[in-house]
Amino acid sequence: MQTLLSLQDRSLGWGDHMVLPNLSISVSQGERIAVLGRSGVGKSTLLSALAAQQDGPRIALVPQDHGLVGSLSVFHNVWMGRLDDFGTARNLATLIWPRATQRAQVDAVLDRVGLTGLGRRPVAELSGGQRQRVALARALLRGGQIVLADEPVSAVDPAQGADLLRGIADRFETAIVVLHDAALARQFATRIIGLQAGGVAIDAAPDAISDADLAELYG
Numbered sequence: 001m002q003t004l005l006s007l008q009d010r011s012l013g014w015g016d017h018m019v020l021p022n023l024s025i026s027v028s029q030g031e032r033i034a035v036l037g038r039s040g041v042g043k044s045t046l047l048s049a050l051a052a053q054q055d056g057p058r059i060a061l062v063p064q065d066h067g068l069v070g071s072l073s074v075f076h077n078v079w080m081g082r083l084d085d086f087g088t089a090r091n092l093a094t095l096i097w098p099r100a101t102q103r104a105q106v107d108a109v110l111d112r113v114g115l116t117g118l119g120r121r122p123v124a125e126l127s128g129g130q131r132q133r134v135a136l137a138r139a140l141l142r143g144g145q146i147v148l149a150d151e152p153v154s155a156v157d158p159a160q161g162a163d164l165l166r167g168i169a170d171r172f173e174t175a176i177v178v179l180h181d182a183a184l185a186r187q188f189a190t191r192i193i194g195l196q197a198g199g200v201a202i203d204a205a206p207d208a209i210s211d212a213d214l215a216e217l218y219g
């Protein structure tokens, strides 16, 4: 399988703060990767390094803080996922006079994430779980070869989370998703990467990893 993203012997950190020294990870087409590990271990740092690769595949992002503009409508926030597909004039026209076809495309992804009928609502008026689903809808609209999603279902219940993860898997052949629910990770992933104390402690298929192995990540 083709390698879509790769970090080789990279040391990831922020300024003088080293988070993941000498890290090597490759992501192949078709993999669904769940990244697990304690708070602060470097899951978001890993995703941001993968997302920053130059001349790579088309990536859809679901950031942990959602990256939404509260004063804009749900429609406009979702449409942002495709801004780089169009020129400035077309984007300005969409901002002012969204076309029926554009509304229909956004409505389809809003239906998929359970936000039917909320397109005109300002994001600032939504709940945390609804905002999270707007960020996911934006990635679904964008599409691409790979999605990088940082805790995209942390604010919804496990059944809804499982359904939204199926939506991700249906839309994207390759996915890297940070999760904190080990059961959801087992359901979703073809590969689980567990980070611990500055490095990769687990990197295997879910069937090859015991619950005790996963619990140790948080021990």
Ligand SMILES: Nc1ncnc2c1ncn2[C@@H]1O[C@H](COP(=O)(O)OP(=O)(O)OP(=O)(O)O)[C@@H](O)[C@H]1O
Pocket: 014, 017, 019, 037, 038, 039, 040, 041, 042, 043, 044, 045, 046, 064
């Ligand atoms: N933008 C930033 N600037 C400086 N330090 C940062 C930044 N983002 C993260 N860090 C630091 O890097 C380390 C790893 O953070 P990171 O957000 O990658 O962890 P995480 O595993 O995603 O945590 P969580 O599960 O709480 O989201 C932490 O010590 C954090 O304080």
